[in-house]
Amino acid sequence: MAVPSFPASPPALPPGKDKHHIVVLEGIHAKMPSFDFPHTIDVWPLTQPSEVAERIKDATIVIACVTPVTPKEMDAAPHLGILAVMAVGISWVDKEDCAKRGVTVTKCPAGNVDAVGEHFLALYFDSRKRIVQVHNAVTGSSEWVDKGTLTKFWPSGPPLGCSQETLAVLGYGTLGTRIAKLAKAVGFKEVLISERKNGTGVREGRVSFDEALERATVICVSLPKDHDTVDLISEKELRQMRPDALIINVARGGIVNEAALARALREGWISGAATDVLETEPGGPGTSPLLPDLTKGEPEVPHLTVTSHIAWFSQSTIVNYQRLLKEGVEGWAAGTLQKSENEAHVAVVVHNGKIWN
Known part of the structure; x- marks a missing residue:
């Protein structure tokens, strides 16, 4: 030949x-x-x-x-x-x-690494500071005028600051590496790099998948969607997380089970979530468990921010x-x-x- x-x-x-x-x-x-x-x-x-x-x-x-x-x-x-x-x-x-x-x-x-990394930070600050929720309350109601405060959005007490946050990065490729650096730069207390789920060992410098979920206050999903990452985060994993945890998905829809996440947020298993991606895109009311059709009486999903797969832009x-x-x-x-x-x-x-x- x-x-x-x-x-x-x-x-x-x-x-x-x-x-x-x-x-x-x-x-x-x-x-x-x-x-x-x-x-x-x-x-x-x-x-x-x-x-x-x-x-x-x-x-x-x-x-x-x-x-x-x-x-x-x-x-x-x-x-x-x-x-x-x-x-x-x-x-x-x-x-x-x-x-x-x-x-x-x-x-x-x-x-798109720089843009998506910056979008992660935007979603983190929004989720922890409830920026979209507060904006909607101020512009759509008289509650601030009537009650003098909107701290009701933090029923468990004041939110964590960066110096108290522990980030777990799920997917430590080019994007995950960038996000870890950004988190350290804004003052996160600790950054954990998760080992693969069900991994047979833990590489140096990493922690097990279960330890990452259990210790983190912020979990970033930044790994590719593949046969072994669909529903990587579902009910079992969400129940492992801390009650003050945030989960932020800047990867692909379907890696985090949407029905399980909607339930976790409604029932308060975790503090909040943000996602730039959905399993069905484009999305709108009624196309995802995370996007209920309120006109049909479907209950809202609280403490959630959704952007339109725009992190790359x-x-x-x-x-x-x-x-x-x-x-x-x-x-x-x-x-x-x-x-x-x-x-x-x-x-x-x-x-x-x-x-x-």
Whole structure:
């Protein structure tokens, strides 16, 4: 067998075509960079799952974000060569199937770390200080005028300050590392790095998963969603936590069981929670146990702040995403993504039939 050389030749164009065709499924999130090779491009603001197959059928390059492109849709796109994901998380991508098809997959690793780390801090301060709840009470009622105080939002007494907080980081990758540094910088008393749930041992510098839950006053979920992290935090884990604990999810919906969290907040097992992600997105009243439809008499979920999967959104993130997307797509078109037998561009997830990460 011939030993491949690097860089490889550019991928062949479909028969009868002299340019690549790019299809962008979710152009609403960010402006596309310019691509420096001959191409045509269709930019759709949003795409529903039922529309994917029709829209990508002539594509050699598909750019997506959170709308899944599954093997079924790929069956309708015989010329597809690269699926470029303009995001960090790609749990919906079937990497094994892409490798078998010879479809390259790229993503934007660590492109949003600064923004998401800062959003964690925003959610922490909101949750501990009840900022949104107090704002809603002040602007939507006369309770402050009538009673002279809104300290009712802390029925167990004054909230903890940073110097009293113990943070447990679940998921100590690039994002978790950044969040740990930020917590120390604002004065958290202690930062615990959790070992994997059901781990057979505890690595140096870490604590067991159970110890992290039991000791922490703030628990940050910053790990990828995978088969072994779905429902990582459910009723059992929530009951292990301290009554003054906060849980903050800046990872993916479904890692924290939403029905269990809603019950924990209603019944006061923990002090509060905040999440930037939901299992079903976009979300609104009635789409999640965390988002009850109050018009139907469903009880509210107290001491909860929800943001709309917006933690990533910042100027620096957009610049990073545009750069990594451009490098990945242009590298594929030029045949230069793989640098050697064991080295590929940082954006590469699947390439040349191999799963790289």
